[in-house]
Amino acid sequence: MTQRKSPTAILHEGPRALSSDQVREIEESDLAGVLHVDIDDVIEYVHKDLKSLPGFTTLYRRYLKQRWDVYDLDFTQDKADWDEKMTEDERQSFIAVASGFHHGERQVEIELPVFMIGASEEEKLHIAAQIEDEARHTVFFDRFYREVVGLQGDDIMDILDASFPWVSETFVGPFGLLAYQADEVRRNPYDERARVRYGTNYFLWIEGVLALSVMKVTLSYARWRGFLPAYYTGFTATCRDESRHVQGGMRYLQQAVRKDPSMIGEIHNTLRTILSLSGVNSRQIYYEPLGWTEDEVRMLFFQQLRRKLNDVGIDLTPDLEELLRRVQPVLAGG
């Protein structure tokens, strides 16, 4: 975290190859070592294996090596940074972004178990691991909100309720959809079409696009300013966990389409609903204190979506291309 790269450097970098040293650093760092891993490298790393996706057993074995103890983090310095070094604008922008994660991690934790029922045996290992990852991510935010932001409550739901006022009303788009899709899968756990629609929203859109992009915004801010070391460590480790989730999810979607090419229609239909909602905001989030503009964040979304679709080999229909073109901002001076 010594280097002070611009927060938005990733928008201009484009795909790049990671050296074997960088890959080793990402894959093998222990929790203390994660502080020195560059978040842009982790985001790049997510895509590294998308063209030849690792199997579920490999992902499970990686999980066993990479899991970290959320109670090992010490937020003392973060608390001092939050109270003394960050401006009120920075705090408000940060919390507006982080609250989506606080709730998002909890939602992806509780909606995942039903998806395990209809999975292959090897995938079940990976999903069991992912459920544990998401539970740990939920605890990470619970600790951050209590120990750094200073919210108070008796239990996890109390803290979620306390941060909910910062969550945009449009959050119910992808996450309400996920809740209802999970219910659809609960009723018919072996309905492969329902599972593909669920997987498109969960693994491709929520994890692969929304989470990775917005994670990147808060992490590059922390890196840029040299603030919040425990947040940077825990959330970069979270991002490394997410890389396994996205790779597993893309493998699931790719296999489903290879088995039955008509499944591509389910992916397209799901994206049609998601993209039709994705251009709408209910609140102004000021990313500027974090070093970003709203257009740059949205640009990052669509860059992330494109890369995943390309790497996994999912083509869009002309109407979806048009929808994407309409909601995607043009990055001035990009």
Added chain:
Amino acid sequence: MAEPTFFGKEWAGVVRDALTAGPSEQARRDKLPMYWDFFDRIRSAYPASWALGCRNLPAAPGEGPAYLFVQWAGGVVTSCQVVGPDEPLDATYVLGMDYPDWKALHDGYDAQRTVMYRKIMLEDGDLLEFFKGIYFFVECLAVIAAVPARYPAPVQGLRAR
């Protein structure tokens, strides 16, 4: 003037007027114009109907759910009525919620978490189509719940879940 009883015939009429009037000025001020533009665009072309179920109504203990049927066409509500448990029901989207969750919504709980936490559930209808209008739906749900009405005390021990 006495308040109508929740899920009574008179209440359905008041709901119809409230939906036609749309979200309050306060609600509109609290969110960006682009959000309301989207809301208005969805409403103007919304071709569907909702059947919003209430399970365990205190007035009808032990009976099946009653539904509020709302038909949209041309940007207005063309029909809004309560359909009893034994009457035929034909709606594009059928949803259901327990009485205590309706009451909580009326008492100020938000419509977003009512959906996200599956207090209200889609029981029948195309999920992906339904969600294209989700922002319109949650705002209307909030309008319906905000209608001044008498919510009787729930009957103990009858909560479905």
